[in-house]
Amino acid sequence: MRGWGAVKQRQAERKQRRHAERHLRTVRRVGSGPIVLGTPIVDGTDVEIGDRFMIWSGHRQTLVSGSGRIRIGDRVFINSGAVVFSEVGVTLGDDVALANEVYIMDTSSHGVEGREPVESPVVIGSGTWVGARAMVMPGVTIGSRVVVAAGAVVTKDVPDDVLVAGNPARVVRPLTYPPYCRRAWHDKYCSCPGTLFGPPMIATLESLPEGSAVD
Numbered sequence: 001m002r003g004w005g006a007v008k009q010r011q012a013e014r015k016q017r018r019h020a021e022r023h024l025r026t027v028r029r030v031g032s033g034p035i036v037l038g039t040p041i042v043d044g045t046d047v048e049i050g051d052r053f054m055i056w057s058g059h060r061q062t063l064v065s066g067s068g069r070i071r072i073g074d075r076v077f078i079n080s081g082a083v084v085f086s087e088v089g090v091t092l093g094d095d096v097a098l099a100n101e102v103y104i105m106d107t108s109s110h111g112v113e114g115r116e117p118v119e120s121p122v123v124i125g126s127g128t129w130v131g132a133r134a135m136v137m138p139g140v141t142i143g144s145r146v147v148v149a150a151g152a153v154v155t156k157d158v159p160d161d162v163l164v165a166g167n168p169a170r171v172v173r174p175l176t177y178p179p180y181c182r183r184a185w186h187d188k189y190c191s192c193p194g195t196l197f198g199p200p201m202i203a204t205l206e207s208l209p210e211g212s213a214v215d
């Protein structure tokens with residue numbers, strides 16, 4: 001792009017960069033190219049984020065908060081209204097996607113019958129897609145490339161490459177992906193070779209060692 005169009009594009013990019021910097025200013029470390037749409041609250045006291053982070057805050061405000069250790073991998077997407085609240089530790093691997101109004105907590109905040117509140121780290125494996133309004137409860141570890149169906153309440157650990165659904169969430173079935181695919185939401189929008197945003201299938205596959213994952 002040249003001329004006036006290029007100037008406008010550079011202005012828009014600068015504006016977007018400043019917007020992201022403003023909303024992620026309390027984050028201890030942010031990788032390259034974060035995109036922030038709307039006005040999320042990201043005020044956790046120990047947050048680190050990888051490259052190409054996307055966070056949207058539209059119909060409901062998105063929140064990443066608490067005094068726990070929040071670690072977010074590369075290419076993670078957090079959609080509008082999602083809440084990540086940590087008092088101990090929440091880890092989102094690479095390529096994790098949290099849909100609208102997902103709730104992830106590592107503390108129950110209050111105890112029951114005089115007991116202490118449950119406080120235990122949450123880990124969500126790389127490539128996992130957590131569907132709209134699902135909840136992930138304290139102490140849960142979810143594997144890689146898992147699909148958590150909309151509205152699921154995940155109370156127990158989940159292995160790799162499965163679909164879980166329901167309250168409490170149960171494994172519905174195993175999932176299969178091409179060996180080079182990183183993400184549970186594997187469709188034309190995936191960045192796998194041969195998809196809308198991915199590199200051409202043939203060139204990529206020829207240059208890959210067998211079983212490799214590609215971005």
Ligand SMILES: CC(C)(COP(=O)(O)OP(=O)(O)OC[C@H]1O[C@@H](n2cnc3c(N)ncnc32)[C@H](O)[C@@H]1OP(=O)(O)O)[C@@H](O)C(=O)NCCC(=O)NCCS
Pocket residue numbers: 079098099100130131132133147148149150151152163165166172
């Ligand atoms: C899970 C999902 C991806 C469907 O995947 P799918 O492979 O097409 O699954 P199917 O429709 O074949 O369902 C498999 C089983 O899980 C059940 N199931 C699917 N979604 C479910 C849900 N959200 N809650 C409870 N059960 C669900 C189905 O009823 C079916 O049960 P059955 O085998 O007893 O008939 C979809 O239901 C879903 O939850 N999508 C989330 C979308 C979203 O949050 N988008 C936000 C934008 S990022």
